[in-house]
Each structure stands twice: as structure tokens, then as C-alpha cells.
Amino acid sequence: MFARFKERGLSPLFVIVTLIIVAIVLPSVFIFIRLFHPVTESWLHIKEYVLADYIHNSLVLVAGVSVITGILGTFFAWSLSKYQWRFGLLLESLLFLPMAIPPYIAGYVYGGIFTPFGTLDRILNQVGKEPIRVDILSKGGAIFVFSLFLTPDVFLVTKVFFEKLPKNIEESSRLLGRNQSATFFRVILPMSRGALVGGIVLVMLEVLNDYGLVRYFGIPTFSTAIYQTWFGMSDVDGAVRLAASLMSIVIIILLMEQFFRGRGRLSQARAISDGGIKKRASKVYKVVFYVLTFVYLSLALILPITQLVWWSSIAKQTNVMRRFGSILFNTISVGVIVTILVVVCGILIGNLNRLNPSILSKIYARIVILGYSVPASIIAIGVLVTFISVDRSLSGLYGILDLKNLFLTSSKFILIFALTIRFMAIGFNSIESGFSKMGKKHYEASKLLGRDEWYTFRYVDFPILKPAIISAAIFAFVDVLKELPLTLILRPFNFDTLATRVFTYAGDEMIHEASVYSLIIIGVSIVALILLSFIRKGTRI
Amino acid sequence: MIKLINISFQYDNASTETLKNINLELETGEVLAVVGPSGGGKSTLLRVIAGLEKPKVGEIFLGEKCLCKKGTFVNPEKRGIGMLFQDYALFPHMTVAKNIEYGLIGMNTTERKKRVKEVLGLVNLVEYEKRYPHELSGGQQQRIALARAIAATPKILLLDEPFSNLDTHLLQSVREELFGIIREIGITTIMVTHNPEDATTQADRVIEIVEGIASEKNWTKNNKGFI
Ligand SMILES: Nc1ncnc2c1ncn2[C@@H]1O[C@H](COP(=O)(O)OP(=O)(O)OP(=O)(O)O)[C@@H](O)[C@H]1O
Ligand SMILES: [Mg+2]
Numbered sequence: 001m002f003a004r005f006k007e008r009g010l011s012p013l014f015v016i017v018t019l020i021i022v023a024i025v026l027p028s029v030f031i032f033i034r035l036f037h038p039v040t041e042s043w044l045h046i047k048e049y050v051l052a053d054y055i056h057n058s059l060v061l062v063a064g065v066s067v068i069t070g071i072l073g074t075f076f077a078w079s080l081s082k083y084q085w086r087f088g089l090l091l092e093s094l095l096f097l098p099m100a101i102p103p104y105i106a107g108y109v110y111g112g113i114f115t116p117f118g119t120l121d122r123i124l125n126q127v128g129k130e131p132i133r134v135d136i137l138s139k140g141g142a143i144f145v146f147s148l149f150l151t152p153d154v155f156l157v158t159k160v161f162f163e164k165l166p167k168n169i170e171e172s173s174r175l176l177g178r179n180q181s182a183t184f185f186r187v188i189l190p191m192s193r194g195a196l197v198g199g200i201v202l203v204m205l206e207v208l209n210d211y212g213l214v215r216y217f218g219i220p221t222f223s224t225a226i227y228q229t230w231f232g233m234s235d236v237d238g239a240v241r242l243a244a245s246l247m248s249i250v251i252i253i254l255l256m257e258q259f260f261r262g263r264g265r266l267s268q269a270r271a272i273s274d275g276g277i278k279k280r281a282s283k284v285y286k287v288v289f290y291v292l293t294f295v296y297l298s299l300a301l302i303l304p305i306t307q308l309v310w311w312s313s314i315a316k317q318t319n320v321m322r323r324f325g326s327i328l329f330n331t332i333s334v335g336v337i338v339t340i341l342v343v344v345c346g347i348l349i350g351n352l353n354r355l356n357p358s359i360l361s362k363i364y365a366r367i368v369i370l371g372y373s374v375p376a377s378i379i380a381i382g383v384l385v386t387f388i389s390v391d392r393s394l395s396g397l398y399g400i401l402d403l404k405n406l407f408l409t410s411s412k413f414i415l416i417f418a419l420t421i422r423f424m425a426i427g428f429n430s431i432e433s434g435f436s437k438m439g440k441k442h443y444e445a446s447k448l449l450g451r452d453e454w455y456t457f458r459y460v461d462f463p464i465l466k467p468a469i470i471s472a473a474i475f476a477f478v479d480v481l482k483e484l485p486l487t488l489i490l491r492p493f494n495f496d497t498l499a500t501r502v503f504t505y506a507g508d509e510m511i512h513e514a515s516v517y518s519l520i521i522i523g524v525s526i527v528a529l530i531l532l533s534f535i536r537k538g539t540r541i
Numbered sequence: 542m543i544k545l546i547n548i549s550f551q552y553d554n555a556s557t558e559t560l561k562n563i564n565l566e567l568e569t570g571e572v573l574a575v576v577g578p579s580g581g582g583k584s585t586l587l588r589v590i591a592g593l594e595k596p597k598v599g600e601i602f603l604g605e606k607c608l609c610k611k612g613t614f615v616n617p618e619k620r621g622i623g624m625l626f627q628d629y630a631l632f633p634h635m636t637v638a639k640n641i642e643y644g645l646i647g648m649n650t651t652e653r654k655k656r657v658k659e660v661l662g663l664v665n666l667v668e669y670e671k672r673y674p675h676e677l678s679g680g681q682q683q684r685i686a687l688a689r690a691i692a693a694t695p696k697i698l699l700l701d702e703p704f705s706n707l708d709t710h711l712l713q714s715v716r717e718e719l720f721g722i723i724r725e726i727g728i729t730t731i732m733v734t735h736n737p738e739d740a741t742t743q744a745d746r747v748i749e750i751v752e753g754i755a756s757e758k759n760w761t762k763n764n765k766g767f768i
Contacts, residue, residue, distance in 0.1 A: 358553065444593050445630035447617040449644030450693060459643075463634045 027382025064143035073154025100525035104212025157199035211485035311515035342427035372425035376485035434468025548599035574744035592617035623695035
């Protein structure tokens with residue numbers, strides 16, 4: 001093994017990628033080391049009285065949201081990929097759009113609609129009806145809001161799968177005497193288990209990742225507890241232990257995913273599309289579909305956006321404009337820097353995997369992808385612990401250079417670092433799929449025509465890969481724009497982005513002002529989604 | 542012209558050697574056909590000669606130049622070997638002319654333009670220089686790929702099943718044209734083929750590779766022996 005490495009020579013690419021991977025893994029290592037610190041008083045307290053609560057709440061949310069998004073997402077995906085609908089294409093695009101509304105924004109919108117003297121009360125009052133009490137700030141309410149806005153995640157994954165499903169599978173089941181619904185439940189659904197589970201796991205991780213919505217709704221979960229323990233009680237080791245407990249839940253979810261995916265997966269090669277001839281739906285099915293779609297789109301798109309627009313229109317100009325320029329600048333500059341880093345790392349790691357595939361490079365890729373399953377609160381704690389110990393060990397140097405204590409920890413660098421490792425997987429995924437679509441042949445042809453690596457990358461690989469790189473960049477930028485928990489924990493003093501501004505204003509009962517910022521985030525996300533769908537249609541490698 | 546001495550090769554993830562102790566020598570202008578069962582190692586042999594894979598042991602000489610022996614390995618871009626890929630590997634984002642110019646390193650613009658015209662003339666596609674690869678038929682793409690491979694006057698040309706992607710009705714004319722061009726420029730050629738007819742009628746010599754072991758066949762008239 002070692003001799004072979006030497007013989008091949010450690011390529012610079014390999015060394016750089018290894019460093020990137022070390023940076024990704026380091027925070028987890030630091031969390032792990034901290035676990036061996038002596039147990040503190042407050043951790044004992046947490047363990048005794050509240051840990052069970054956190055676990056219970058997190059699991060209830062995860063379970064509820066998975067079931068609802070699983071059913072809704074699969075229903076929409078199946079209906080739209082197999083049946084004809086009037087305005088099918090439009091409906092399809094609209095069903096993706098709730099993705100552009102982050103749950104923490106939706107949370108305060110729904111909070112504002114249902115609170116006493118909120119929008120609902122006022123409307124009922126206008127028409128002279130008794131107010132209806134809905135306790136939205138509850139677990140049930142949180143499940144409702146999460147489900148509305150995470151359904152597109154499942155919809156997206158299952159739809160791609162259903163469209164690739166060969167038609168003859170369905171037809172042979174029908175010829176074997178099974179009716180439509182039996183075919184769906186006995187053949188199609190088991191076959192698509194992998195895709196469905198993949199989509200649901202994404203949703204689960206999203207729920208565990210959230211901080212803004214559960215905080216606003218006052219539901220104690222891991223993410224709020226970690227934040228509380230660190231900042232409220234200054235108990236680092238307690239926070240680290242909470243992070244480790246949350247990580248075990250994530251690991252259990254990932255193991256369950258492996259288990260439920262099963263072996264009988266449809267291989268990509270066999271999954272040939274059938275030219276997309278869609279059937280006509282029965283009357284009943286039509287009614288169910290149109291009603292569900294209408295209700296869903298009203299709740300997940302029309303209602304929140306209308307409410308936000310209305311609130312924005314009555315927002316106080318002075319509050320909205322306070323430090324607006326610097327917030328915009330912060331958001332864009334952090335977004336651009338992280339996007340560039342994510343794309344560059346994605347290209348490096350993807351290229352290593354393409355040119356020198358080895359067990360190690362596969363493990364690297366796996367680590368990057370797994371990075372996305374780590375909830376933000378864990379990354380935040382890991383990165384904080386890491387940076388603080390780096391700062392401590394550099395304190396002598398800081399003294400000489402006349403820098404303040406904890407120089408790195410209190411800088412923008414820590415935020416950029418954390419966001420980059422959090423979103424690396426997103427960039428890597430689209431770049432990797434671009435690389436694997438394009439393969440090695442153009443690279444090899446270029447080498448045989450006498451061009452070196454750099455020239456080949458610049459004039460062959462890069463242009464062919466451009467659509468994948470652009471999608472990776474759009475994904476990464478929008479995700480940074482929407483990101484709340486990491487930014488909230490790791491931002492330097494007095495540093496605000498659009499997302500943190502939404503969160504603080506909404507928390508301070510300034511929901512009208514928060515709405516302006518929310519609409520900017522949502523608007524940019526919608527434009528990005530539209531751009532992405534154009535890119536996807538336009539690429540043919 | 543080209544000489545392989547005791548070449549053995551093994552893929553990283555394979556348990557046995559894909560090429561076992563291959564010896565081969567070709568004279569300038571000779572056309573060698575490589576035949577054998579699927580999975581025998583024909584494509585691998587071409588990739589090793591091209592420098593896309595690194596042999597475990599053995600030496601390769603091209604003319605006087607040593608391409609590969611213990612401690613030396615010349616990268617593919619420095620070898621001056623032309624290769625016609627099975628699926629052509631034309632760069633989809635470049636026009637025909639740009640594809641061909643790509644390998645013309647160290648020429649000025651006028652020289653390059655002249656050379657592009659020349660090789661396009663050779664493959665009978667002069668009017669097509671502004672087209673993109675996807676605007677060409679399969680046979681035309683293949684001829685462009687050939688033009689690109691020979692534009693920088695490589696010392697040797699490698700072809701991996703050049704006809705496997707073509708419709709049968711095209712086959713006869715494309716085959717004659719391809720061999721016509723090869724004979725016209727007199728380039729030393731190694732061609733992997735499944736078609737025994739190609740091997741017997743078009744090649745000067747034939748070798749068969751079975752499970753990584755090469756043996757010379759006496760299928761052609763002017764057989765010169767195998768070392
Ligand atoms: N990249 C690779 N990694 C590992 N093994 C490989 C790789 N490419 C080919 N092989 C193996 O090496 C052996 C020889 O393959 P090669 O492609 O050279 O055969 P071939 O003679 O060209 O076959 P065909 O006529 O089907 O093209 C096969 O057993 C194949 O599975
Ligand atoms: Mg082959």
C-alpha cells in the first residue's frame with residue numbers, strides 16, 4: 001500500500017483534497033475529544049430533567065413531519081409523473097416553490113396569522129364571527145409548518161425516480177391481474193423505497209437542523225438546548241454532550257436509511273424512461289388531486305406570500321432601512337466567498353475521484369456527502385471548540401502581533417469555514433454528477449493531443465462542466481443566503497445577514513419589518529429555482 | 542518504430558495481471574491488427590502504449606525514445622501518439638476546426654489554419670470546419686476524430702474498434718476510406734478489431750490477445766514473425 005503510494009508519487013491534488021477532508025473532520029474530532037472531559041454539574045442536571053424532553057420533542061417532530069411529507073410528496077410525484085393534468089407543467093413548477101420559503105420564516109408567518117388578535121382574528125372580526133383559537137405555537141403546529149414547506153424535498157426525489165421507472169413493470173403487473181392500486185402498493189412503492197426513504201431522510205435532517213422555527217414556537221429541542229447551554233449557561237462540555245447525543249440520533253437515522261433502502265434497488269441502467277406517455281386519471285382521482293393541490297398550494301405558497309407582502313407594505317421604513325446596506329453587503333460577501341470555496345473544493349474532490357479513483361478517494365467523497373447530514377448546531381459547536389483551541393495555542397503569537405484574544409473565533413473566518421463545510425456536499429453532488437456524466441474520455445483525448453492537466457481543465461473539462469458548476473454555485477449561494485443556525489451562533493459581534501435580521505426582528509415582535517427581509521430571501525430563492533430548472537433542461541452532455 | 546519489451550500490467554482493483562509479459566515490435570508504416578475475445582486485454586494494451594495506464598514492469602520505445610522503463614514514465618501528452626477513441630471523444634463545445642487545432646501546439650495561427658485545411662481535405666470534409674460535433678453523422682464524426690488524431694503528425698496511430706459505432710450500411714465505405722487514409726500517410730498503426738476480415742485483408746500482421754497473453758497469427762500473407 002505504502003510502496004504503491006510512493007511509486008505513484010503523492011500528487012498535489014491528493015494532498016490538497018486530503019487537507020480539505022481533514023478540515024471537514026476536525027470539528028467532529030474535537031467534539032469527540034471533549035466528551036472525555038469530566039462531567040459537569042449542569043450536564044447532570046440536563047440529563048436528569050430535560051434530556052428526555054429534548055429527545056421526545058425532536059423525535060415527535062421528525063416522525064410527524066416524515067409521515068406527512070412522505071405521503072404528500074409521493075402522491076404529488078406519482079400523480080404528476082403518470083397522469084395527464086390540465087396545466088400539469090405549471091402545477092409541477094408551483095409545487096416546487098414552497099422550497100424557497102425557509103421554515104423559520106413560515107413559522108413566524110403562521111404564528112402571526114393564528115395569534116390572538118392576529119390576521120385570522122381580524123378577518124373573523126370583520127365578518128362578525130367569533131374568533132377561533134388555534135394553538136399554532138405547539139408541536140402540532142410545528143409539524144404542520146415543517147410539513148408544508150419540506151414536502152417539495154420528497155416530491156423532488158420521488159418524482160425523478162418515478163419518471164425513470166420503466167412502463168413495462170407497471171404493465172406486466174396489470175397483465176398479471178393486479179389492478180391499478182394493487183400495482184402501486186405492491187410493485188411501485190416497494191420498488192421506489194430507496195428514493196422515498198432518501199427523500200424522507202433529507203426531511204428528517206432538515207427538521208433536526210432547524211433552530212429558528214422551534215425557537216420561535218418555544219419547543220425545546222436539541223438545537224435550542226445546545227444554543228442555550230452554550231450561551232445561556234456557558235457550559236461548553238454540556239453543549240458538547242448534547243451535540244454528541246443529537247449526533248447519535250442522526251447516525252441512527254442514517255443506519256435506518258441503509259437498512260430500509262434494501263437491496264432490490266432499480267439500477268440506473270435498467271431504469272429507462274418510457275417516452276412519457278401519461279394516462280388519464282379517473283373522476284375521483286381527479287377531484288382528490290385538484291382539491292389537495294389547491295389546498296396545499298394555498299397554504300404553502302399563496303397564503304404566506306400574501307401575508308408577507310401585506311406586512312411588508314405596512315413596515316416602518318426607518319426600521320427596515322437601518323443598516324440595510326451593511327446587511328446586504330454581509331450576506332452577499334459571505335455568500336460569494338462560501339460559494340467559491342464550495343465550488344473549488346467540489347471540483348478538486350470530484351476530479352480526484354475521477355482521475356485517481358481509489359478506496360481512499362471514495363471514502364473522501366463519502367465523508368463530504370455525510371457532512372451534509374450533520375445538523376448545524378453540531379457543526380457550530382464543533383467549529384467553536386476547534387477554533388477556541390487553535391486560538392488558545394496561538395495566543396502567544398497574537399500577543400506579539402497585537403491581536404485580540406480569540407482572534408479567529410471572533411472573526412468572519414469561523415463563519416465562512418463552518419458554512420463551507422456545511423454546504424460542501426451540495427456543491428460536490430452536482431459537480432460530481434457532472435464529472436461522472438462526462439467521464440474521462442475527453443480528458444484522455446486532450447492528454448493524447450499533447451495538452452497538460454491545467455490546459456485540459458481550462459479548455460476542455462471546465463467548459464463541459466460549466467452547467468454543473470453553475471448549478472452547484474446557485475445551490476450553495478441560496479443555501480448560505482437562507483442559512484440561519486450556523487450564522488446565528490458563529491457570526492461576529494454586530495454582524496447581521498438577511499436571515500439573522502429576519503430572526504431577530506421576528507423575535508422582537510417586528511414582524512412587518514422582518515417580512516421585507518423575508519421577501520428578499522424568498523424572491524432570490526425563487527429566481528434561483530427557476531434558473532436551475534432552465535439549466536437542467538439545457539444541458540445535454 | 543515501436544517496441545514493447547516484457548510489458549505486464551495490472552489494474553489497481555484487479556487480482557490478476559490484465560497483460561502478461563507482452564513483447565512486440567513494429568516497423569515504420571506497418572499496420573497491426575489486434576484481435577481476441579472480449580475482456581482479453583486489447584483495449585488495455587492500447588491504453589498502456591498511449592500512456593493512459595502505467596505498466597507494472599516492462600519497457601516501451603518509440604523510435605529512439607524510451608517512453609517507459611523502470612523509473613521513467615513519459616506522460617501521454619509528451620508521447621506524440623495519436624489515438625482514435627471508440628466513441629470519438631470529440632470536444633462537444635468546440636467546432637470541428639477548433640477540435641483539430643487543439644493538438645497543434647507551437648504553430649502560429651496561419652500554420653494552424655493551413656494544417657486544419659490539409660487534414661480536413663484528407664478526410665474529405667473541408668466544408669464542415671464550422672460545424673459542431675453533434676451536427677455531424679456518425680461516420681463524419683469518426684473522420685473528424687481521425688483528422689484530429691493525425692493532425693499533429695503523430696508517430697503512431699492507435700485505433701480501438703473504429704467501426705463498432707457505425708451502422709452496417711456505412712461500414713464498407715468508411716472502412717475503405719479509413720484504411721485508404723492510413724496507407725496514404727503511411728502511418729504506423731495498431732488497430733483493435735472484432736472483424737477478422739479487417740485483420741486479414743487490411744493489416745500487415747495480426748496478434749491475438751487471450752487473457753492477457755499475446756500470440757502472433759499467420760493470417761496475412763506478408764507475415765514477418767513475432768519476437
Ligand atoms: N478500469 C478498469 N479497472 C479494472 N479492470 C478493468 C478496467 N478496464 C478493464 N478492466 C478489466 O481488464 C480486462 C481487459 O479489459 P479490456 O477492456 O482491455 O478488454 P478488451 O479485450 O478490450 O475487451 P472488449 O473486446 O470487450 O473491448 C477485463 O477483464 C476488464 O474487466
Ligand atoms: Mg475493448
